[in-house]
Amino acid sequence: MGAVRPIRPTAEPIGLHDQAMDNLRFIRHTMENAGSFTAVPGVGGIVVGATAFFAAFAAHLSAGPRHWLFVWIGEAFLALAIGLGFSARKARRAGNSLLSRPFRRFVFAMAPPIVAGALLTVMLNNAGLVRCLPAVWLLLYGAGVACGGAFSVRIVPVMGLSFLVLGAVAVLAPAVWSDALLAFGFGGLHLFFGWIIARHYGG
């Protein structure tokens, strides 16, 4: 009697281990697609707000436009480092990766206005129009946060819109208000929204 052969060659059955791994990957992928980026650091925002107040004070006492610009550029890099550090800390505590898809979407949405702001800073400084910078910074930072906030918790786009409104005020305000407006925006708004995010969205 001959051996019985299957009519169609069958594929190797998938092992339980592979099925379980595949299910976990599927759950993670679905959660990442569905979730908003909540690693926006509230505590980091508070710290950035505090440093911005010091920067505004130092900038107000500065000797000239060049020194003033250095103070604010230094503050921007410090704020970036603080923001990234606290985001990584918050994501790690929540068991998430900082390089998860929601975070990448947040960064890619926020980056274009920020890059535009950096380039405009160079251009306006070269043209001797440093007095225009506060409005440009507030408007473009607001635009960046509002765009990135579309992929984050609801309070983040509200923060972006607040910066945009303040930027609009800076457009119309006299130049002597610059440091006060920057202190109110990068200091006050970061402190206020940082506190809300820290209180309601896990630190």
Place this chain on the structure above:
Amino acid sequence: MAARSSAAGKHGAGPRVVAQNETAAAAVGAGAASLDRIIHERLRLAIVSALSVNPILTFAELKKLLSTTDGNLSVHSRKLEDAGYIAVEKKFEGRMPRTEYRLTVSGRSALERYLTHMEALIRATRSA
């Protein structure tokens, strides 16, 4: 299992290793048998996973997110609702109907149990 046991014997692992392998295989079998069939289905698992990271999602949002059809989403969300894993609320926004879904406490526990099962299966198959 017999093949596995004899292989272990050939490599001189002894009866202790064989017993461990048998225990692991039994755990795999038990884990697979006690899987929650309600959320094991892919679309239902996706609905529960999506709702676990969003307090509320509408029918339209879920449909877009999971790239599925109205009929599929209706059928599977009904099964989850019947099991008490999700709560459904139907409202009107002006004249437009709006169906909102949220995960219940029981649904969240079911997802957590399912994740624990998957991790246990992976551990058990590794040790086997």
